[in-house]
Amino acid sequence: MHQKTIVEMAAGLRAGEFSSEELTRSCLQRIETHDAQLNSVITLTAEAALAAAQAADARLKTGDATPLTGIPYLHKDIFCTEGVRTSCGSRMLDNFEAPYDATVTARLKQAGAVMLGKTNMDEFAMGSSNETSFYGAVKNPWDTERVPGGSSGGSAAAVAARLAPLATGTDTGGSIRQPAALCGITGIKPTYGRVSRYGMIAFASSLDQAGPLATSAQDAAYMLEAMSGFDPRDSTSIDQPVESYAQSLEQDLRGLTIGLPREYFSEGLDAQVGAAVEAAIEEYRKLGAEVKEISLPNTALAVPAYYVVAPAECSSNLSRMDGVRFGYRCEDPKDLEDLYTRSRGEGFGAEVKRRILIGTYALSAGYYDAYYLKAQQVRRLIRDDFVQAFKDVDIIMGPTSPNTAFRLGERADDPVTMYLSDIYTIAVNLAGLPGMSIPAGMVDGLPVGLQLIGDYFAEGRLLNAAHRFQQVTDWHTRMPAGFE
Amino acid sequence: MSLDTEAVARIAHLARLGVDDSEHESYARNLSDILSFIDQLNAVDTQGIEPMAHPLDASQRLRPDEVTETDQREKFQKVAPSVEAGLYLVPKVIE
Numbered sequence: 001m002h003q004k005t006i007v008e009m010a011a012g013l014r015a016g017e018f019s020s021e022e023l024t025r026s027c028l029q030r031i032e033t034h035d036a037q038l039n040s041v042i043t044l045t046a047e048a049a050l051a052a053a054q055a056a057d058a059r060l061k062t063g064d065a066t067p068l069t070g071i072p073y074l075h076k077d078i079f080c081t082e083g084v085r086t087s088c089g090s091r092m093l094d095n096f097e098a099p100y101d102a103t104v105t106a107r108l109k110q111a112g113a114v115m116l117g118k119t120n121m122d123e124f125a126m127g128s129s130n131e132t133s134f135y136g137a138v139k140n141p142w143d144t145e146r147v148p149g150g151s152s153g154g155s156a157a158a159v160a161a162r163l164a165p166l167a168t169g170t171d172t173g174g175s176i177r178q179p180a181a182l183c184g185i186t187g188i189k190p191t192y193g194r195v196s197r198y199g200m201i202a203f204a205s206s207l208d209q210a211g212p213l214a215t216s217a218q219d220a221a222y223m224l225e226a227m228s229g230f231d232p233r234d235s236t237s238i239d240q241p242v243e244s245y246a247q248s249l250e251q252d253l254r255g256l257t258i259g260l261p262r263e264y265f266s267e268g269l270d271a272q273v274g275a276a277v278e279a280a281i282e283e284y285r286k287l288g289a290e291v292k293e294i295s296l297p298n299t300a301l302a303v304p305a306y307y308v309v310a311p312a313e314c315s316s317n318l319s320r321m322d323g324v325r326f327g328y329r330c331e332d333p334k335d336l337e338d339l340y341t342r343s344r345g346e347g348f349g350a351e352v353k354r355r356i357l358i359g360t361y362a363l364s365a366g367y368y369d370a371y372y373l374k375a376q377q378v379r380r381l382i383r384d385d386f387v388q389a390f391k392d393v394d395i396i397m398g399p400t401s402p403n404t405a406f407r408l409g410e411r412a413d414d415p416v417t418m419y420l421s422d423i424y425t426i427a428v429n430l431a432g433l434p435g436m437s438i439p440a441g442m443v444d445g446l447p448v449g450l451q452l453i454g455d456y457f458a459e460g461r462l463l464n465a466a467h468r469f470q471q472v473t474d475w476h477t478r479m480p481a482g483f484e
Numbered sequence: 485m486s487l488d489t490e491a492v493a494r495i496a497h498l499a500r501l502g503v504d505d506s507e508h509e510s511y512a513r514n515l516s517d518i519l520s521f522i523d524q525l526n527a528v529d530t531q532g533i534e535p536m537a538h539p540l541d542a543s544q545r546l547r548p549d550e551v552t553e554t555d556q557r558e559k560f561q562k563v564a565p566s567v568e569a570g571l572y573l574v575p576k577v578i579e
Contacts, residue, residue, distance in 0.1 A: 096563060097563060098563075099556070099559045099560050099562065099563060192538075192539050192540070193540065193542070206537070206538070232547065235544060235545060236538070236542070238540070238542070298528075300524070301524065301525065301528060303521075304521055304522045304523075304524045304525050305525060307518060307521065307522055308522055308525070315499060319499075322500070323565060324564070324565070324572050324574055325560075325563075325564050325572060326563040326564055326565075327563075327565075328565075329565035329566070333574075333575050334575065335575050335576075335577075336574050336575055336577050337500070338575070339574060339575055340500040341500050341501065341502045342502045344499075344500060344501050344502060345501055345502015345503060345504075346502065348501070353501060353503065353511070354511065354514055354515065354518070356499050356501055357492065357495050357496060357499065357501070357503075357511065357515055358515060358518055358519070360495050360498050360499040360501075361487075361491075361495045361515070361519075364495070364498060370526075371522070373535050374525050374526070374528075374530060375525060376535030376536050376537065377530035377533040377534070377535050377536070378525055378528055378530060379535075379536045380533055380534060380535065380536035381528070381530070381533065383536060383539060415514055415517065415518060416517050416518060416521050419518075419521075431539055432538075432539025432540065433539070456539075456540065
């Protein structure tokens with residue numbers, strides 16, 4: 001059952017081969033059996049899942065079902081879920097039961113998808129290895145001594161291990177694409193403004209976007225469609241109709257122009273990862289695409305600009321965690337200042353503190369122009385590179401990550417090296433473009449991700465290009481040993 | 485750009501963020517590394533470039549000035565560490 005795509009699951013549900021309740025029980029059973037090795041789930045909501053599955057079974061009989069009705073999924077613990085703990089991977093919110101649903105939660109509920117539980121993640125989504133979680137590191141199912149990537153590491157590991165067919169993620173600097181690459185699955189971050197951020201705990205508001213993680217582009221297309229759309233409760237949500245992503249999947253790729261940024265294939269890229277990516281590009285040539293080299297000259301500035309913008313916005317967003325209205329409060333505060341300082345000092349982990357400190361510094365009196373303003377100017381240069389490139393090409397391709405999954409602990413003490421793991425993904429967030437990662441090869445038993453970057457609102461084209469690739473390759477169907 | 489332990493303490497205070505004295509040095513080192521990495525930005529000429537606030541240069545959407553939220557005080561205060569009579573409790577501020 002767990003090896004099926006959601007399209008196959010939906011067909012099985014409609015043909016009466018199995019019920020959503022059976023499907024849900026099978027996923028819960030797999031989580032029970034395998035998750036001790038992975039630590040991908042923080043909170044399991046088995047009872048609510050079974051109730052939702054029964055409701056889905058009833059709905060399937062009425063003919064009013066959607067492609068996601070009765071399909072189980074895991075939800076990143078950054079999305080508010082009414083009455084269910086929403087921890088964001090932090091001690092600060094360990095006791096926080098959200099009083100309302102995020103828009104993404106509500107939309108998936110409305111579609112009839114069955115939430116199995118909440119997945120582990122880097123604390124407040126700050127990390128590239130899932131080692132900063134208060135609930136402990138997540139392990140990569142391809143090699144449990146290695147990281148799954150982050151911050152949506154729990155979601156990626158769970159889908160790769162086929163504990164659930166779908167999971168949600170969020171991506172501020174690569175947090176869907178990088179773990180998708182390192183775990184050998186498919187993930188897409190849509191255009192900024194495409195999916196509502198309402199009820200998605202904010203890290204860096206000008207960069208955060210939600211998207212799906214799945215085992216195929218086709219499955220991701222159905223889930224993204226259900227998640228997307230205008231929401232008046234998110235002031236940056238874009239009021240534009242959502243395409244039917246599933247309908248455009250089969251479009252022919254002849255005539256498609258692919259751009260390869262030379263900056264993405266230079267120093268710092270692992271040679272074997274580079275070779276796997278080149279081989280994947282060759283498949284696209286066979287599919288009829290034209291490939292040309294392009295340049296994104298400001299690529300090297302993306303990570304430094306990001307490490308001003310993201311911490312600045314995070315220091316501001318996380319100021320709401322003050323021990324007064326919700327979340328962790330220290331014992332016996334002696335005065336108000338002590339309450340704030342100790343609640344925050346004890347509630348946040350080291351990486352979150354680092355970023356709050358950097359952001360506070362960058363926004364403090366006398367430094368704003370030199371840091372935040374400067375970074376926002378550089379951000380425009382980075383965006384303009386892409387705008388220029390998309391005059392000549394339809395899709396930009398390259399590696400998602402410079403390496404395959406690294407070992408747990410290997411980069412934990414060296415923030416700058418850790419930050420550089422997101423070198424190919426961060427510019428996409430700064431520009432607000434849609435980006436995707438699909439499995440495109442293996443190096444020494446570990447998956448390699450191919451990144452696809454599209455023009456604004458070109459999610460349909462990205463999913464189409466990914467789907468056509470997956471029709472002629474089988475990287476996305478490979479499963480880690482012990483989880484088949 | 486590098487920060488010393490005194491600067492770390494000052495920034496931590498601005499952020500009302502408890503950082504142990506024993507950790508000041510490692511934060512100073514980490515933050516200095518991050519800041520010197522960020523310093524690359526200074527080499528870029530950004531004269532006349534408008535800072536980018538939104539990728540699609542969208543502006544803030546306004547809505548009609550109507551009441552849209554209902555009173556859910558009790559529900560929202562259920563998750564607070566300490567409340568009484570609809571108010572959030574904190575240590576005494578005024579003697």
